[in-house]
Amino acid sequence: MPTATSPPQSAIQNHLLAALPEDIFERIAPHLELIPMPLGEVLYESGGQLHHAYFPTTAIVSLHYVMENGASAEIAGVGNDGVVGISLFMGGNTTPSRATVCSSGHAYRLKARLMMEEFNRAGPMMRLMLRYTQALITQMSQTAVCNRHHSMEQQMCRWLLFTLDRSPSHELIMTQELIASMLGVRREGITETAGDLQRAGLISYRRGHITVQDRAGLEARACECYNVVKKEFRRLLREA
């Protein structure tokens, strides 16, 4: 732990850090910095240099692509089940996507050099990061398929469920505008869909807050993508 005063999160709250063998965790622990991740912060820009790897505890980060005309779409989300900055060890050092904080919270960060050093030992850290990358690939693939074939309501339910899984509470702090930009759809469409879900008793919301009332109901309205990705994460990372 980097600080003497106990932080509001422990590194164990990030599943990847928790899954590391003790000796490796103790080697990197002194270098883990717990930092606040305010809503909207840009962790890296398309093509930009990465200086740290981020292991979210309570924050949620969105990897998305912004097109020439300004429209954008989320490619994948990263919460306490993952790490931001895989291109550090995959070799390219940058990616054409952007990473921003879409739900504020905290994360542990690790300097790029240290991350790469540990990865290059070609031991458990490397194997864990590669398995996680494989899970992330599944998430991205499923996003592609989902964007092609599933309705806005299905996609919104899927997105809420993923976000819920990575959140400490049942209340999500986010505007409909934010959700729309994540899914790459119109804000008005989200307003309508959210209204439907609220009338059905699945969620309730007020200005910038969404509370999930009926998780099973959301799962029933979500597309298969939610479960495919969730199962694959469990399969690949159950080593923990």
Place this chain on the structure above:
Amino acid sequence: MPTATSPPQSAIQNHLLAALPEDIFERIAPHLELIPMPLGEVLYESGGQLHHAYFPTTAIVSLHYVMENGASAEIAGVGNDGVVGISLFMGGNTTPSRATVCSSGHAYRLKARLMMEEFNRAGPMMRLMLRYTQALITQMSQTAVCNRHHSMEQQMCRWLLFTLDRSPSHELIMTQELIASMLGVRREGITETAGDLQRAGLISYRRGHITVQDRAGLEARACECYNVVKKEFRRLLREA
């Protein structure tokens, strides 16, 4: 080279094999089998075991996902610039997607065990495979964004260009039905779009054959996704 009689392709036709340092290439070369890849062959099924890694020379392989209701969509394509079977070394051994041959030709294949052995040396083969995986991730991400925001015509042009880049000639052997299933759209939509492109003089076609007449014209009608992915492949794999 595995055979004494010179095969129609040389391993050098696969860019990844060509990019390997000589000593490593010579170590695996005796184990590379040149095999024919007939149209429609399934290299692996969702969740199925992988017995080989495939390095296409003239064949093109499509990674796609088939949904519960039977609809499907391509996630990424692999040609002589890549390898099929990254989950072998990423750790999961399987993926929820399917790989099928969408343009017949040949590929070199390498037994899973040998692939993993070489990867686990944590040397140039590992670094090359990881860089390729990073490029593949870009392709998948861009597919997700493209599915969300770009028109069928833009997507068809993008797809034709990628296929052309991986083909030995300007004539592609494929039906409109096939293209439709790759893009996850209706066959009739492809018929209409193909008609437009032919009237514009960009392509010409007949029953199962498409010939590209004006590559620059296709590029002009394709979305930015084509160039983003192409540049990223070049950046990551220019080491060759």
Place this chain on the structure above:
DNA sequence: TCGGGTATGTGCGATATCGCACATACCAGC
């Protein structure tokens, strides 16, 4: 408590794609 900025609600025509039905045309193989 009161305002102002922002989040949400609603309506409506435009558009792209879908789903289905069926017509036509090609060409491989007899």
Place this chain on the structure above:
DNA sequence: GCTGGTATGTGCGATATCGCACATACCCGA
């Protein structure tokens, strides 16, 4: 040269989402 199976062409109503315009309502902070 036929012919059957398959690939391609075409039409049309249904649907989902978009793009825009504007109304309303919330809640934060002065």
